[in-house]
Amino acid sequence: MIEVRDLTKTYGRVHAVQDVTFTASPGRVTGLVGLNGSGKSTTLRILLGLSRATRGAALINGKRYRDLRHPLRQVGAVLEQGLAHPGQTGYSHLVTQALLSGTSRDRVKELLDFVGLDAAASKRTGDYSLGMRQRLSVATALLGEPDVLVLDEAANGLDPAGMAWLRGVLRRHAADGGTVLISSHLLNDLEQVADDVVIIGQGRVLHTGRLDALIGGTRLRVRCGDPARLWAAFEHYGATVAADGQVLLVSGLTAENVGDLALHLQVPLYELVTETTHLEDVFLSLAEAP
Ligand SMILES: Nc1ncnc2c1ncn2[C@@H]1O[C@H](COP(=O)(O)OP(=O)(O)OP(=O)(O)O)[C@@H](O)[C@H]1O
Incomplete structure (x- = not known):
């Protein structure tokens, strides 16, 4: 010990x-x-x-x-x-x-x-x-x-x-x-x-x-034609959103939710990927937080 x-x-x-x-x-x-x-x-x-x-x-x-x-x-x-x-x-x-x-x-x-x-x-x-x-x-x-x-x-x-x-x-x-x-x-x-x-x-x-409480969750990578508009819509539906360049990183919604919202708002989707959270992601978000 x-x-x-x-x-x-x-x-x-x-x-x-x-x-x-x-x-x-x-x-x-x-x-x-x-x-x-x-x-x-x-x-x-x-x-x-x-x-x-x-x-x-x-x-x-x-x-x-x-x-x-x-x-x-x-x-x-x-x-x-x-x-x-x-x-x-x-x-x-x-x-x-x-x-x-x-x-x-x-x-x-x-x-x-x-x-x-x-x-x-x-x-x-x-x-x-x-x-x-x-x-x-x-x-x-x-x-x-x-x-x-x-x-x-x-x-x-x-x-x-x-x-x-x-x-x-x-x-x-x-x-x-x-x-x-x-x-x-x-x-x-x-x-x-x-x-x-x-x-x-x-x-x-x-x-x-x-460690198992920290990692293994999922988030979505969303690349689309109008990130600002989708960001606002995702937050309206309770998601947590961050940006990686032009890509939105979305937690708290399913891929189906994102697809349906994008269709409803007529925003073209170029990429929609479900990612698993790894230690490196958690570490970087903690280590780089102000
Ligand atoms: N003998 C020393 N005299 C002065 N400062 C020191 C000394 N040893 C460590 N430090 C300082 O203390 C801090 C922590 O250093 P430490 O070596 O513990 O970090 P670390 O996490 O092991 O880094 P690394 O991954 O680079 O090995 C650093 O700012 C380092 O410059």
């Missing part, structure tokens, strides 16, 4: 995060999304004891990272920078980390196989591709069999097969009762794995909740 409460971090006059509050629950994958510079890494770094909060708290299983008795057995982290020394082989990196967390060498072999790096285990990590380094980071995070996993942009550099593999790892971890918190700007990928989302913008939480 991860609990972030009223978390605030300031660097001089910059509020990197401000009053950030959310929970990542066991058995669920929670996605942390935000534009560049919105405060994701700051939040995760404080959670992992790499930076101090100015105010508020970020707790793992009820404790701050520095108060955990066996941190490597309670939380596994995949951070953007990666931790392996470029001169070390994948195998020796994992053995060193295993010693630190009191894990057996057998587990190292098992994990190398699990993350698909057994054939590259004796290569220097400096010669690894970005995707291979990410797989090594995942293996390192899983070494101590922690119940909490924290990942910062872990899908970066993975090819589509690697991304599908990582989603499987995270889903299985949650299905086994673990807690997963992952930051990502790959929203289509995140949509396939997250149960809950926390959306942050300019250091503040814009939305937090179940």
